[in-house]
Amino acid sequence: MSEALLIDGDIASAISTADEPGKNTTFTIGELAKEFGVTLRTLRFYEDKGLINPKRDGQNRLYSRRDRARLKLVLMGKKVGFSLNEICDMLDLYDLRNGQVVQLRVALDKFNQQIDVLKEQRSHIEQAIDELSRTVEVVSGMLKEKEAAEKK
Amino acid sequence: MSEALLIDGDIASAISTADEPGKNTTFTIGELAKEFGVTLRTLRFYEDKGLINPKRDGQNRLYSRRDRARLKLVLMGKKVGFSLNEICDMLDLYDLRNGQVVQLRVALDKFNQQIDVLKEQRSHIEQAIDELSRTVEVVSGMLKEKEAAEKK
DNA sequence: ATGATATCTTACGTTTGCGTAAACGTCCAG
DNA sequence: CTGGACGTTTACGCAAACGTAAGATATCAT
Numbered sequence: 270m271s272e273a274l275l276i277d278g279d280i281a282s283a284i285s286t287a288d289e290p291g292k293n294t295t296f297t298i299g300e301l302a303k304e305f306g307v308t309l310r311t312l313r314f315y316e317d318k319g320l321i322n323p324k325r326d327g328q329n330r331l332y333s334r335r336d337r338a339r340l341k342l343v344l345m346g347k348k349v350g351f352s353l354n355e356i357c358d359m360l361d362l363y364d365l366r367n368g369q370v371v372q373l374r375v376a377l378d379k380f381n382q383q384i385d386v387l388k389e390q391r392s393h394i395e396q397a398i399d400e401l402s403r404t405v406e407v408v409s410g411m412l413k414e415k416e417a418a419e420k421k
Numbered sequence: 422m423s424e425a426l427l428i429d430g431d432i433a434s435a436i437s438t439a440d441e442p443g444k445n446t447t448f449t450i451g452e453l454a455k456e457f458g459v460t461l462r463t464l465r466f467y468e469d470k471g472l473i474n475p476k477r478d479g480q481n482r483l484y485s486r487r488d489r490a491r492l493k494l495v496l497m498g499k500k501v502g503f504s505l506n507e508i509c510d511m512l513d514l515y516d517l518r519n520g521q522v523v524q525l526r527v528a529l530d531k532f533n534q535q536i537d538v539l540k541e542q543r544s545h546i547e548q549a550i551d552e553l554s555r556t557v558e559v560v561s562g563m564l565k566e567k568e569a570a571e572k573k
Numbered sequence: 574a575t576g577a578t579a580t581c582t583t584a585c586g587t588t589t590g591c592g593t594a595a596a597c598g599t600c601c602a603g
Numbered sequence: 604c605t606g607g608a609c610g611t612t613t614a615c616g617c618a619a620a621c622g623t624a625a626g627a628t629a630t631c632a633t
Contacts, residue, residue: 280552281559299579309580314621328581328628349549353620370571373564380557384550391546397501398539400432405532407433412525419522451609461610466591480598480611505590 280349283341296332298323305344315343318353320360350387355379432501435493448484457496467495472509502539507531
């Protein structure tokens with residue numbers, strides 16, 4: 270595998286990164302929140318939505334490395350424009366390292382679909398930019414006329 | 422003015438288009454809704470938000486050409502990514518045909534700011550596309566490996 | 574013992590842009 | 604007079620992704 274080529278923070282690396290035994294195996298909600306720059310509320314919300322399922326130390330949440338990896342995937346999914354629901358559907362991806370070919374294909378499909386969605390969004394935005402640029406030109410023109418007129 | 426160069430549906434033309442006396446001067450809510458492809462609810466909602474202020478024929482709304490032009494501006498504002506609130510702030514622009522230089526400047530500023538916002542959005546989307554494209558490559562690789570392994 | 578720190582659950586609030594009834598008025602054609 | 608067509612107001616609903624208390628518990632340090 271070309272893991273050396275993968276930038277940290279990459280979806281693919283998050284998928285294919287294995288646990289490193291010997292390191293911290295569990296995290297508190299506060300630790301995770303700080304590490305990823307999210308609020309406690311967010312983590313609890315994700316749990317509510319079934320995205321992460323930490324165990325409990327009494328009442329307190331106890332996150333495993335696996336939970337942490339899933340969180341990473343959630344946040345990256347958001348970064349590329351997936352909704353939490355879509356992410357939820359795909360999240361079994363984390364287990365896809367060991368997973369089945371069929372699931373990989375499904376994931377690949379969704380990724381490609383999302384690429385199309387993003388390209389469409391980009392196109393709309395570019396149209397808007399064009400429109401506004403034209404407007405700026407015209408309004409600039411009006412402005413100059415007015416200014417000229419006021420000098421009279 | 423270079424009005425001939427302005428495509429219909431253009432913000433600038435909507436700003437600089439004068440009333441044509443002799444044509445229909447008033448519109449019902451249904452007429453306007455049909456013309457612009459929005460619902461009655463939408464028009465009432467815009468009124469609620471202070472974007473348009475039709476007069477009344479008894480209880481019924483009566484839209485003037487000016488109201489119609491403002492609606493046009495609202496819809497175009499949406500097209501280029503302004504929120505209704507932002508549009509509301511800028512909407513006095515319609516009167517800027519006759520209006521003051523200062524206001525034109527303000528408008529120009531907002532347009533340029535919005536262009537920047539849009540460019541940022543575009544940049545984010547492009548990053549997401551890149552990210553996803555890389556992911557697709559990697560996952561494709563994983564897929565091939567798996568398939569090869571299954572053939573054993 | 575006391576205050577600070579971290580955690581918990583429950584649950585209502587926020588934002589944007591309308592959708593979707595419900596229940597009623599008005600006017601015109603058949 | 605009856606049924607559409609068109610209009611009115613009031614007001615709750617929705618989706619997404621959390622924010623923001625409120626009130627309780629538990630542990631830790633001083």
